[in-house]
Amino acid sequence: MKGKPPLQVATDKGVRADADARIVARLAAGDMDAATELYDRCAGQVLGLARRIVRNEGDAEEIVQDVFSQAWRTARAFDTSRGSVIGWLLIMTRTRSIDRLRARQSRPDTTAESYTDTLRAPGPSPSDQVLSDEQATRVREALVALPAPQRQALELAYFEGLTQSEIAERLTEPLGTVKTRVRTALMALRQGLRA
Amino acid sequence: MTTPHHDVIAARLSDYALGYLTPDERREVEQHAGQCDACSQELSELLLVMDGLARSAEPVVPPAALKQRVLARLGRETQEGVATVQPLPGRTVVADVRRSGWSGAWLAAAAALLLVAGGSLYLALERQDRITSELARVAGEITELQQRLGDNAAQADMVLSILTAQDMRRIDLASAGGTQASAARAYWSPTRGLLVAADNLPVPPPGRVYQVWLIGSGGGPVSAGMLGSLGAGRGLLIAPPPGGISTGPVTVAVTDEPPGGLPAPTGGKHLIGSL
Structure with a gap:
């Protein structure tokens, strides 16, 4: 696949990476002010994502507590060169939210282990792994612009943690169709990163 | 030039990003991506897309009471520390020795070694209690940390034992x-x-x-x-x-x-x- 344009590295990424490294270091040192700052900065997004997934206020608020608690306890092990703090918090949010959703729906865990909190791509330079605000906006716009069947398939995969087989069952569609829709949707969102 | 193995992995990258794979399958993907620029690039993009999806959820103003609950909980919790294992503090002691010169100061330096070793032994033991209960679920990490703490404690113990021996x-x-x-x-x-x-x-x-x-x-x-x-x-x-x-x-x-x-x-x- 030659000729792909490289991802643009926005200049604000370096600044954010430094700020992230500082706040994580302070968290790891037990600085409660850093925890407060992090909460003020990120709780809105954490709660928003939790709500979106579990659709239940009480559960969503508990998830917020669990996520900040986990961040506080494991800050020392978080490597800021591998991603952003908000990215880390939101991955933890999704993991816990989907686990809770599954438990509520009595849905069996179809993967051998629940989602890892530390998905990372080996190799590329660290700043490529931090999403700028501008890119986040474009991904969201690309999501909204997707044809309905593709958006639905992707949202079921992402916000409900359904496997492609489960999606096929839920929508009574062939598995191959679902796979194509998810793949196409993801390609469109990747395009959004590069515009 | 792509190999069949590459094609298999390339088809799994979205599954990786969406969290569908088992740990073994994840390792396979990571290993291949470590050696394949094209897959590494695509995986990077997919993970950024996941980030973007996470942030596409509408942020919400959290209720004020939630903040208090979160901060109160953090205040009650201990942190998992990799750096709680103290290296043996030779640096401090020898610096003292340098400053005070050789004549008659060695015993003071040895006493400093004792204190610092004793201090870090105390810290190591206290932290050992907290770490043990906190990390009870993570068997592999615990074993490693306990071994290192044990090593440090044993060393400090031996220093004390040698320096206080009657036949020393x-x-x-x-x-x-x-x-x-x-x-x-x-x-x-x-x-x-x-x-x-x-x-x-x-x-x-x-x-x-x-x-x-x-x-x-x-x-x-x-x-x-x-x-x-x-x-x-x-x-x-x-x-x-x-x-x-x-x-x-x-x-x-x-x-x-x-x-x-x-x-x-x-x-x-x-x-x-x-x-």
């Missing part, structure tokens, strides 16, 4: 040959063990490390172990008594040897001292 004798070591004047002391107790602390050691010859020997009356040199490097020319050995050394006059020597040491000295002598 101090041996000053001098540089043997070479122009660099190293400063070193040994504390030898036939029942408790050997403590050697050195400063201003020259860098050993390339590919070689320092080994410590004890020579008793009527016997050949016996290895007491490798001199641990604390950086910047400082060395430390804390070892139980090697077999075969009787009470009575002893000589302590430090030579350079291949890594891992040898059963008998072959290298140049760097430090030597006798009772």
Whole structure:
């Protein structure tokens, strides 16, 4: 696949990476002010994502507590060169939210282990792994612009943690169709990163 | 040029990003992506897309009471610490020795070693309690941390034991040959063990490390172990008594040897001292 344009590295990424490294270091040192700052900065997004997934206020608020608690306890092990703090918090949010959703729906865990909190791509330079605000906006716009069947398939995969087989069952569609829709949707969102 | 294996992995990248794969499958993907630019690039993009999806959810203003609950909970929780294992504090001690000079100050420095070793032993033990309960679920991490804490505690224990032994004798070591004047002391107790602390050691010859020997009356040199490097020319050995050394006059020597040491000295002598 030659000729792909490289991802643009926005200049604000370096600044954010430094700020992230500082706040994580302070968290790891037990600085409660850093925890407060992090909460003020990120709780809105954490709660928003939790709500979106579990659709239940009480559960969503508990998830917020669990996520900040986990961040506080494991800050020392978080490597800021591998991603952003908000990215880390939101991955933890999704993991816990989907686990809770599954438990509520009595849905069996179809993967051998629940989602890892530390998905990372080996190799590329660290700043490529931090999403700028501008890119986040474009991904969201690309999501909204997707044809309905593709958006639905992707949202079921992402916000409900359904496997492609489960999606096929839920929508009574062939598995191959679902796979194509998810793949196409993801390609469109990747395009959004590069515009 | 792509291989069939590459194609298999490339087809799995979205599954990886969405969290569908088992740990073994994840490892396979990570391993391939580590060697394949195209897959690594695509995976990077997919993970950014996941980030973007996470942030596409509408942020919400959290209720004020939630903040208090979160902060209160953090206040009650202990943090998991990788850095709670304290390295043996040779640096502090030797710096003291430098400043106060040699005459009569060694005992003060040894006392400082005791205090700092004791201090970090206390911290290590206290933290050990907290860590053990916190990490009970993570068996692999616990075993490793407990081992390191145990090592540090055992070492500090041995230092105390040697320095307080009734049969302990101090041996000053001098540089043997070479122009660099190293400063070193040994504390030898036939029942408790050997403590050697050195400063201003020259860098050993390339590919070689320092080994410590004890020579008793009527016997050949016996290895007491490798001199641990604390950086910047400082060395430390804390070892139980090697077999075969009787009470009575002893000589302590430090030579350079291949890594891992040898059963008998072959290298140049760097430090030597006798009772």
